[in-house]
Each structure stands twice: as structure tokens, then as C-alpha cells.
Amino acid sequence: MKRIRMAVPALLAAAVVAAPAAPAAADSPAAPGWSSSMTIQVGGVWIGELPAGMGVAQPFESEGDDGEQISTTVWESQTPEGYRVDASITVVRAPWLQEPQPAFEWLRDWQERPVEEADYRRITLADGRPAWLSADQVVWLVEPGVVASVRLAPDRFDVGLLPRIAASA
Structure with missing residues (x-):
């Protein structure tokens, strides 16, 4: 069961690539108008x-x-072949995620x-x-009990922004 739950965000991201675009949630701002000066909230961060x-x-x-509260937002855009994942942000809240290295x-x-x-x-x-930092992702402890991850599609976005994105939280 743990493997199934652990794979949910990855499967959701994969499904987003193959599925038709769903409208954005009513409380989610329209992504195309965002600029590097904009902020969004995922999992309270x-x-x-x-x-x-x-x-x-x-x-x-x-x-x-183990009761972790997992919030993920995935951005997708249409391509001639279907849909692709542009970016994803995951925020996990759990009381044992207190120190940076173990949280990572x-x-x-x-x-x-x-x-x-x-x-x-x-x-x-x-x-x-x-x-x-990896080639397309940054992971950091936002505060004790809260670890976050941001992934960007490296063929679409400057992954050099990942440290700035993390520092902005």
C-alpha cells in the first residue's frame, strides 16, 4: 500500500501528460499570465x-x-502530441521532517x-x-515539519531559477 501512495503524485503527473487539459481550479490563478515576480500557494507555502x-x-x-499531508500542483500545456507537464510543486507536512538532510x-x-x-x-x-539541486528539481526544508520540491521542464524553462524559487518560499 505504501508504494501505491508514494507513487500517486508521479502517476498524477504522468496522467496529466496523457489526459486532456482540465480547467484550472476556480481558486487557482491562470498560469500563462504569471511572471517571475508572482507567487502562488501550494500546501500553505x-x-x-x-x-x-x-x-x-x-x-x-x-x-x-504515516499521515503526511501532501499537496502537489502540476502545470501542463498543450502540445501537438497532446499535453506535457511544464512544472510541479510538492509540499509535504509531517512532524518528523524537522532537519534538512533527513527531510531531503x-x-x-x-x-x-x-x-x-x-x-x-x-x-x-x-x-x-x-x-x-538536480538537473530539473530543487528540494529544501521550508521550515521544520515542511519539505518542498519544485521541478521545471528543463527544455522549456531556465532551471537556473530553481535556487531562487526555493529561496522565495
């Missing part, structure tokens, strides 16, 4: 510095096997990304917090 041109936002809420390791293991897709290196954000 305000995140800014997002790139302009992301597609339609689709929020998902779930609960992990928990999220890394939970998402089960192949190593070749997510080879992380530790960085320091502009505000001094540690984070872990």
Missing part, C-alpha cells in the same frame, strides 16, 4: 519567482501512509526517481538554508 508561460495549474491533495532524504526516497534522473548536489540558498 507561498512560492515565488516562477517562470512565465507555465500551462494550466491542477492541484492534488493526498495523505501518506525522506522526499527523495518517497518520490522514487531513478538516480539518472535525479542526481542531487547540496547547495546553499541565498537565505542560507541548505537545498538539494
Whole structure:
């Protein structure tokens, strides 16, 4: 059961690529008008510095096997072949996610990304917090009990923005 719940956000993101676009939730701002000065809220965390041109936002809420509160918003846009995922933000709240390194390791293991897709290196954000950066993702402890992840499609967006996005939260 744990593997099924752990795979839900990944499966949702994959389904978004293949499924027709659903309208954005009424309380979600229209993504195409956003610029790097705009912020959005996912799982109670305000995140800014997002790139302009992301597609339609689709929020998902779930609960992990151990009571983790998981909020994910996935942005998709239409292509000639169907739909593609432009970006995703995941925020996980759990009382045991108190320290940066264990919180990163928990999220890394939970998402089960192949190593070749997510080879992380530790960085320091502009505000001094540690984070872990891969070719398309940044993971960091927003505050004790709250770990976040942002992924950008590297062929569409400047992944060099990922540290700034994390520091904005």
C-alpha cells in the first residue's frame, strides 16, 4: 500500500501528460499570465519567482501512509502530441521532517526517481538554508515539519531559477 501512495503524485503527473487539459481550479490563478515576480500557494507555502508561460495549474491533495499531508500542483500545456507537464510543486507536512538532510532524504526516497534522473548536489540558498539541486528539481526544508520540491521542464524553462524559487518560499 505504501508504494501505491508514494507513487500517486508521479502517476498524477504522468496522467496529466496523457489526459486532456482540465480547467484550472476556480481558486487557482491562470498560469500563462504569471511572471517571475508572482507567487502562488501550494500546501500553505507561498512560492515565488516562477517562470512565465507555465500551462494550466491542477492541484492534488493526498495523505501518506504515516499521515503526511501532501499537496502537489502540476502545470501542463498543450502540445501537438497532446499535453506535457511544464512544472510541479510538492509540499509535504509531517512532524518528523524537522532537519534538512533527513527531510531531503525522506522526499527523495518517497518520490522514487531513478538516480539518472535525479542526481542531487547540496547547495546553499541565498537565505542560507541548505537545498538539494538536480538537473530539473530543487528540494529544501521550508521550515521544520515542511519539505518542498519544485521541478521545471528543463527544455522549456531556465532551471537556473530553481535556487531562487526555493529561496522565495
